[in-house]
Amino acid sequence: xxxxxxxxxxxxxxxxxxxxxxxxxxxxxxxxxxxxxxxxxxxxxxxxxxxxxxxxxxxxxxxxxxxxxxxxxxxxxxxxxxxxxxxxxxxxxxxxxxxxxxxxxxxxxxxxxxxxxxxxxxxxxxxxxxxxxxxxxxxxxxxxxxxxxxxxxxxxxxxxxxxxxxxxxxxxxxxxxxxxxxxxxxxxxxxxxxxxxxxxxxxxxxxxxxxxxxxxxxxxxxxxxxxxxxxxxxxxxxxxxxxxxxxxxxxxxxxxxxxxxxxxxxxxxxxxxxxxxxxxxxxxxxxxxxxxxxxxxxxxxxxxxxxxxxxxxxxxxxxxxxxxxxxxxxxxxxxxxxxxxxxxxxxxxxxxxxxxxxxxxxxxxxxxxxxxxxxxxxxxxxxxxxxxxxxxxxxxxxxxxxxxxxxxxxxxxxxxxxxxxxxxxxxxxxxxxxxxxxxxxxxxxxxxxxxxxxxxxxxxxxxxxxxxxxxxxxxxxxxxxxxxxxxxxxxxxxxxxxxxxxxxxxxxxxxxxxxxxxxxxxxxxxxxxxxxxxxxxxxxxxxxxxxxxxxxxxxxxxxxxxxxxxxxxxxxxxxxxxxxxxxxxxxxxxxxxxxxxxxxxxxxxxxxxxxxxxxxxxxxx
Numbered sequence: 238x239x240x241x242x243x244x245x246x247x248x249x250x251x252x253x254x255x256x257x258x259x260x261x262x263x264x265x266x267x268x269x270x271x272x273x274x275x276x277x278x279x280x281x282x283x284x285x286x287x288x289x290x291x292x293x294x295x296x297x298x299x300x301x302x303x304x305x306x307x308x309x310x311x312x313x314x315x316x317x318x319x320x321x322x323x324x325x326x327x328x329x330x331x332x333x334x335x336x337x338x339x340x341x342x343x344x345x346x347x348x349x350x351x352x353x354x355x356x357x358x359x360x361x362x363x364x365x366x367x368x369x370x371x372x373x374x375x376x377x378x379x380x381x382x383x384x385x386x387x388x389x390x391x392x393x394x395x396x397x398x399x400x401x402x403x404x405x406x407x408x409x410x411x412x413x414x415x416x417x418x419x420x421x422x423x424x425x426x427x428x429x430x431x432x433x434x435x436x437x438x439x440x441x442x443x444x445x446x447x448x449x450x451x452x453x454x455x456x457x458x459x460x461x462x463x464x465x466x467x468x469x470x471x472x473x474x475x476x477x478x479x480x481x482x483x484x485x486x487x488x489x490x491x492x493x494x495x496x497x498x499x500x501x502x503x504x505x506x507x508x509x510x511x512x513x514x515x516x517x518x519x520x521x522x523x524x525x526x527x528x529x530x531x532x533x534x535x536x537x538x539x540x541x542x543x544x545x546x547x548x549x550x551x552x553x554x555x556x557x558x559x560x561x562x563x564x565x566x567x568x569x570x571x572x573x574x575x576x577x578x579x580x581x582x583x584x585x586x587x588x589x590x591x592x593x594x595x596x597x598x599x600x601x602x603x604x605x606x607x608x609x610x611x612x613x614x615x616x617x618x619x620x621x622x623x624x625x626x627x628x629x630x631x632x633x634x635x636x637x638x639x640x641x642x643x644x645x646x647x648x649x650x651x652x653x654x655x656x657x658x659x660x661x662x663x664x665x666x667x668x669x670x671x672x673x674x675x676x677x678x679x680x681x682x683x684x685x686x687x688x689x690x691x692x693x694x695x696x697x698x699x700x701x702x703x704x705x706x707x708x709x710x711x712x713x714x715x716x717x718x719x720x721x722x723x724x725x726x727x728x729x730x731x732x733x734x735x736x737x738x739x740x741x742x743x744x745x746x747x748x749x750x751x752x753x754x755x756x757x758x759x760x761x762x763x764x765x766x767x768x769x770x771x772x773x774x775x776x777x778x779x780x781x782x783x784x785x786x787x788x789x790x791x792x793x794x795x796x797x798x799x800x801x802x803x804x805x806x807x808x809x810x811x812x813x814x815x816x817x818x819x820x821x822x823x824x825x826x827x828x829x830x831x832x833x834x835x836x837x838x839x840x841x842x843x844x845x846x847x848x849x850x851x852x853x854x855x856x857x858x
Contacts, residue, residue: 239290246287250331256280257324277320284327285311303509306479306500310826313497322826326501329830355447356425359391360384362435373441380438384429393445394436396421401432471508479503494826495818501829502814507836511803514844519796522850528789529777538758539776539790540797541740545692546731546753548745549699549709550588550656552763552783554674558588560595561655562671564646573667575600576619577660580626583607584615588658591672610634612700612723625661628700630721637661643669651704677783681713686787686852690794694739698727698753728752742776744786761786791852799847803840810836 242249260276263269285308292304307330314323360368362381373391376382381397384390390403402414405427414430417423423436426447442448479500487496516533523530530536547553579602581589607617613634614627625635629647632639637659639647643666650657655671684695696717699706703720710718719730727743731753734741743757754760754774762774763781778785814832817824 242287242290246331247335249283249287250328250335253280253284253324253328253331256283257328260321260324274320277324280324281311281315281320281327284324284331288327288330303476306476306503307830309480309483310497310500313493313500314826317493317497319494319826325827326830329827329834332834356389356391360388376438376441378438378441382436382438384423384434384436386429386431386433388429390423390425390427390429390436392425392436392438393440393447394423394438396423396434397437399432399434401434402430404428404430476503498818498824498826498829501826501833502811502818502824507807507810507833507840508804510837511807511840511844512800514841515796515799515803515847518844518847519792519799519850522847523789523792526785526788526792527779527782528785528792529779530789530793531775531777535759535775536793536796538740539742539793542692542742542759542790542793544694544696544734544739544741545687546696546698546727546734546741546743546757547715548727548743548753549697549701549706550674551781552744553677553680553697553709553713555677558591558656558672558674560591560670561673562650562653563595564650564669566640566643566666566668570667571599573660573662575602576622576624576662577626577668579604579619580607580615580617580624583617584609588656588672592658592670595670612726622662623664625659627659628657628702628721629659632659632661632666635661635664637664637666639666651702654705654708656701656705676709676712679784683784683786684713684715687790690787690790692790698722698730700724724752728756731756761789788852792847792850795850796847799844803843806836806840806843 256276257280260273260280263272263276288304288311289308292308295304307326311323311327314320314326356373358370359373359376360383361371361376362383363369368383376392382391382394384401386401396417396419398419400416400418403417403423404414405424417432417434422439423434424447425440425445482503483496483499486499487493490496512533516536519536520530520533530539550558574596578593578596578599581592582601583604602619605618607615609615610627610631613631614625616623616625616631616635618624625631625637629639646669647657647659650669650671653671655673658668658670658672659666660668660670687695694716695713697706697710697713697715697719699718699720700722701720706718706720709715722730731741731743735756735758740759741757742759742761743753744761744763745754754762759776760774761776761778763778763783776789778789810832814824814829818829
């Protein structure tokens with residue numbers, strides 16, 4: 238029975254509204270006092286039922302909720318036979334709850350839109366060679382799927398035939414179609430604008446990038462920020478305090494109506510709901526713009542950011558380097574290049590791809606006993622030889638003799654802004670390559686916008702040589718730049734900044750730089766759709782879209798401002814009502830409830846403004 242009454246709250250509110258209208262119409266037109274009184278009495282009893290049930294449920298778990306205050310206020314109104322105010326207060330409370338739910342649902346619409354984008358079916362290649370429509374849950378890794386123009390890509394996969402343009406707004410927030418051809422990666426939830434492609438399923442179900450985005454956005458609404466936890470604690474003590482103040486007022490004045498009005502005025506609804514609605518709207522906006530903000534605590538920290546530390550390769554640079562200069566030492570270079578290519582084929586470092594591309598076709602050898610030296614390179618055995626591939630630091634560890642000529646070449650390569658790849662065979666230097674990576678397009682403009690948003694320190698840390706690091710730093714106008722740093726060095730440097738009281742964000746790829754991501758107040762990953770990046774960071778810029786970073790920071794600042802505005806609205810309304818009650822005669826129980834519900838709607842509507850937030854010059858301050 239209790240559950241049935243609560244499920245019909247909106248219907249009860251509608252009936253109460255009709256009864257109240259009937260009461261006043263009969264009074265004004267027919268002067269019928271009985272219809273007026275009985276209509277209000279029934280409206281009061283009906284409206285009070287779901288409120289009293291909610292109050293009872295709250296008291297069972299030892300919580301003095303807003304429903305308790307309203308229930309007591311209505312009981313008090315009954316005691317003094319003020320059915321008019323009792324009916325209006327219950328109606329306003331129920332109608333306000335209905336409007337709150339409606340507007341909150343709209344606030345969560347950005348997240349619901351994401352869920353609705355999830356593909357439900359796929360065209361799967363059957364054993365008979367024909368494509369058949371199946372539920373997306375029936376697709377397994379390795380299945381061949383057909384995607385036609387206008388259809389959603391059902392899973393994460395690789396194009397095996399065909400070509401077309403895919404709208405990846407659901408992943409990156411960018412609606413400009415991206416060209417896809419054989420070998421291109423595609424993601425679930427994106428839409429093929431034109432063309433026809435066949436893909437092989439790489440990740441399905443909950444493992445797809447799109448599924449992970451939805452999961453993370455939903456989870457991000459659960460953790461509470463410091464402000465929310467404070468308000469929860471405040472409300473826990475504030476509501477009983479209102480009861481005590483109301484009781485004291487009655488004891489001193491014997492004015493029941495005054496005590497009841499204090500109960501209504503003291504409802505902290507707007508205060509309790511103001512901060513969560515700002516967070517939900519902010520997270521929803523970010524999700525639609527290719528920015529994942531993992532919770533309200535992240536938003537709070539990000540809004541106070543004063544220092545951003547960047548990894549170089551793949552963050553400030555494109556991560557697509559090429560060999561610019563090469564120097565060989567000694568004989569048998571063709572064989573050495575085969576050894577080098579064999580070792581680099583084992584690595585996923587961006588420089589490895591550049592080296593392999595430079596070497597081209599060669600003889601590959603079996604690689605044994607591979608050992609990755611973090612921040613330095615790789616050591617392995619190839620064809621009975623000990624091969625060391627990496628930077629100068631690795632050569633020193635391997636006790637490789639660097640002649641005066643080699644050291645001069647190393648200095649010259651470094652001064653030209655190259656990342657160095659040295660190859661030694663059995664302790665003898667054989668190859669020196671200088672690899673250059675272009676600065677990411679638009680990076681300088683992004684950094685300027687970050688400065689306008691209040692970031693005072695822009696720092697770059699890299700394992701590259703200092704010459705390369707300084708060249709990139711000068712081009713981008715960074716505050717500081719440090720080279721020759723191992724992952725643990727980066728983590729220690731960031732810990733030092735945090736200990737000095739700075740609010741630090743680290744921007745990296747989420748793989749090699751996980752210690753630095755963990756050491757910063759906020760870890761920001763250039764997502765690229767990778768599992769590690771999504772799982773290990775606080776903020777993910779989907780598809781490695783560096784240009785989204787100012788939006789993420791601006792959104793966090795706007796959300797933090799919005800929280801403060803909502804708190805100010807909630808507290809300000811209570812203060813105005815209490816002042817009006819104590820020093821004026823315009824505040825009564827009905828006015829109090831009307832203004833109370835209005836303040837709740839005000840904070841919700843204020844929070845909803847964040848759904849349309851866009852960073853522009855006006856925001857950058």
